[in-house]
Amino acid sequence: METPRQGRAGRRFGCFCACGRGFTMIEIIVVLLILGILAAAVASRMADTTAYDLFSQREAVKAHLRLAQSRAMGSSSSWGVNFATSKTYYLFQGDGSTTPVQFSGEDDATVSLTTKRSGLTIGSAPQRITFDAYGSPGATTVTITTNGGNITVTKNTGYIP
Numbered sequence: 001m002e003t004p005r006q007g008r009a010g011r012r013f014g015c016f017c018a019c020g021r022g023f024t025m026i027e028i029i030v031v032l033l034i035l036g037i038l039a040a041a042v043a044s045r046m047a048d049t050t051a052y053d054l055f056s057q058r059e060a061v062k063a064h065l066r067l068a069q070s071r072a073m074g075s076s077s078s079w080g081v082n083f084a085t086s087k088t089y090y091l092f093q094g095d096g097s098t099t100p101v102q103f104s105g106e107d108d109a110t111v112s113l114t115t116k117r118s119g120l121t122i123g124s125a126p127q128r129i130t131f132d133a134y135g136s137p138g139a140t141t142v143t144i145t146t147n148g149g150n151i152t153v154t155k156n157t158g159y160i161p
Contacts, residue, residue, distance in 0.1 A: 050119055054148030057113065057120040061144070062151055062160055064091065064103055064111070065129065069158050072131035080130035083144065086121045087113045095130060120148050131158060 065081055068091055072079040075093075082098075083089040090100035090110045100109035113120050123145035129137055135158040144151040153160050 053118055054120050054146075057116065057118040058146055058148040058151065061089070061120075061122075061146070064089070065151070065153065065160055067091070067103065068129075069131045069135045069160070072133060073135045076133065078130050078132050080128060082129075083122045083125040083127045084110070086123065086125045089122065089125075120146055122146055129153060134158075 068079045068081050071091075071093075077093055078095055079091070079093050081089055082092055088110050091103050092099060093101055102109040103111060108115075113122075124143070127142075127144060129142050129144070131137055136156050137153045137158055139155055141155040142153040144153075151160065
């Protein structure tokens with residue numbers, strides 16, 4: 001038996017109410033607006049990588065200093081790093097040596113920050129840091145100034161934070 005408001009299959013017709021079957025236009029616009037704000041925030045964080053470049057290259061310089069220190073502690077001669085210019089530095093062996101020794105993993109004996117396309121500059125260059133057989137840089141704390149933050153080599157212990 002059919003009621004006047006139902007069709008043959010028992011379906012209702014003529015009812016256009018929003019019975020929880022979808023989203024209103026305002027809800028869709030609010031969601032799109034929130035997604036747009038989030039996308040803009042993410043894009044702005046990804047666009048500027050300068051801070052990450054400075055941090056990572058400064059950490060690479062610290063690793064090179066630690067390598068020189070460990071080589072000095074593992075041999076009977078002193079090792080060090082010579083910051084020749086604000087954009088170049090090299091590893092050396094012996095107190096008065098000016099002959100560059102190639103770092104592991106580097107393409108050349110002299111590390112060029114320009115070739116690496118890094119924005120890091122060594123502000124305290126020219127500067128020479130020599131480690132003795134105990135890994136010490138000497139009786140004074142050495143500070144290497146860079147535009148990405150200072151690097152400190154603690155006196156007597158050679159600790160590089």
